[in-house]
Amino acid sequence: MGQVNLTDVRKEYEDVVAVEGMDLTIEDDEFVCLVGPSGCGKSTTLETIAGLTMPTDGTVEIAGLDVTDKPPKDREIAMVFQNIALFPHMDVYENISFGLRLRNYDDDEIDRRVERAVEIVQLEGMLDRSPDELSGGQQQRVGIARAIVRQPEVFLMDEPLANLDAKLRVSMRTEIQRLQKELGITTVYVTHDQEEAMTMSDRIAVINDGELQQCSPPLVCYNQPANTFVAQFIGSPSMNLFDGEVDGDELDVGDFRAEFDTVGTGLHDGDAVRVGVRPEDIYLADDADNVPHPSDPVRVSVDVLEPVGDQTYAYMLVEDAVGDSDDPTEVLASLDPDRDIEEQSTVEVVFSRDDVHLFDAATGDAVTHSLVDRTGVGDDSTARGES
Structure with missing residues (x-):
């Protein structure tokens, strides 16, 4: 079960409160977008789930386990970042399998997982290519495949499409939705693009000044905004x-x-x-x-x-x-x-x-x-x- 629970999570940096009183439950297999203006606390919330940032107060649970003080490697999560950060000296196969090799999986299991991930993201025939031989969309698929082979409980995605051109963003948006439904993995997706949030998510968590304003299905946020901030932020x-x-x-x-x-x-x-x-x-x-x-x-x-x-x-x-x-x-x-x-x-x-x-x-x-x-x-x- 990949349920994520944030209970009264607060993150403070000296005199700046980045996240305040965050209570949020993301159900197993659910796709939830964290959306809000720049500096609102959405990336900090994601990093707190990932273990890249430790909360000042509150608890984080993943799959029923309290992981508040655990490092990322012990959280059964996989991340896809805006900066894909592929190793330029490794080919596609080596980039995808890198995490598995670090964990000493045997070669047969690595081959099986990589083959399955490549099939899912449609990169067949490209395993021997280097990153600079790939298009932006193909590089992003390698980053997603690298996350898939981990077989995590939760996908965490931090604006993974921000660096792509408009046409490719729309295409990759559809690909990510299809993959999430096919794999059935709980996904938390950060974006500042409210159109992206509206089209991709089961629910949208709208954040402003570190506080959760509303977490509802997209059309509920649109037709029944909880306050004036949500009313003006959702909809273009x-x-x-x-x-x-x-x-x-x-x-x-x-x-x-x-x-x-x-x-x-x-x-x-x-x-x-x-x-x-x-x-x-x-x-x-x-x-x-x-x-x-x-x-x-x-x-x-x-x-x-x-x-x-x-x-x-x-x-x-x-x-x-x-x-x-x-x-x-x-x-x-x-x-x-x-x-x-x-x-x-x-x-x-x-x-x-x-x-x-x-x-x-x-x-x-x-x-x-x-x-x-x-x-x-x-x-x-x-x-x-x-x-």
Whole structure:
């Protein structure tokens, strides 16, 4: 069983706290991505699991054993790094088998494991090549094969695709997913790329300032973010966030209002909130008939258009605020590329009230994920990473 348990893990470097109170359970055979901005503590968390860094406090368990104070070689883990670090003077076979030879496996067992690993990563016929004769993707496969032959309980991957070009990253992403499912090995994968995390993982552990913000399946993180940080970090382009206030049976966002029944939310008249709307949940008013519960139309000035193929990002300024404020409300919408709108034109947009998120103005924690349907209230323990 390759289950990984982190219990109240803290890592402090002099006056810097890199990881604070990390409670995280990664189930056997699960693929979990640790994601967050640079310096958030995701690599430190991975290194703590690996034994490359010893926690200041807390415990680390792998496969039911407390390994908090054990060195990496005694943890039944294998790592794949961003820097593949192949030995340039060794051929592919020697690079893959190096760890086994250090552990004095017999030649037949080494041959068997290398042959199987090479078959899995599709490097047949390349065992006698040197690293400089391989492409970037092939070198990365050698690094993965070197980890596979260990037959570990857990794979630990620290941004293994960061140095590859965009097309190869997508290809290798698929390869890693296929390998993980085929081998059934628990995998902890660090990335700063939220798209990579969304497409690869069973669950995403979102980390910020050393603290776990949410650990949930990708679509839960996307549709039911636990707080404003997750809401803006997961999803590209980021969620629009506005300051708002509950005003009777309406949500007052200053430049526009929307019907809102507070029943089941714990909100009361006058409460301050942060209002979140994803760009794809904003529509031109001409399309309001296709939106089940649209808001009232909001008049906006189209500032900048960014065509990106299957959609066009429209950066807009709320028209009523353009002349009245030095800092007018900005709105980003993701529109159908066939829509005929132009920069500097004035249009009306509506929000899908089913998909408007509300967050506590003081804490940033989610209150509800819909102005219409109360099933989106964000108090589910699974959305908070409690497992």
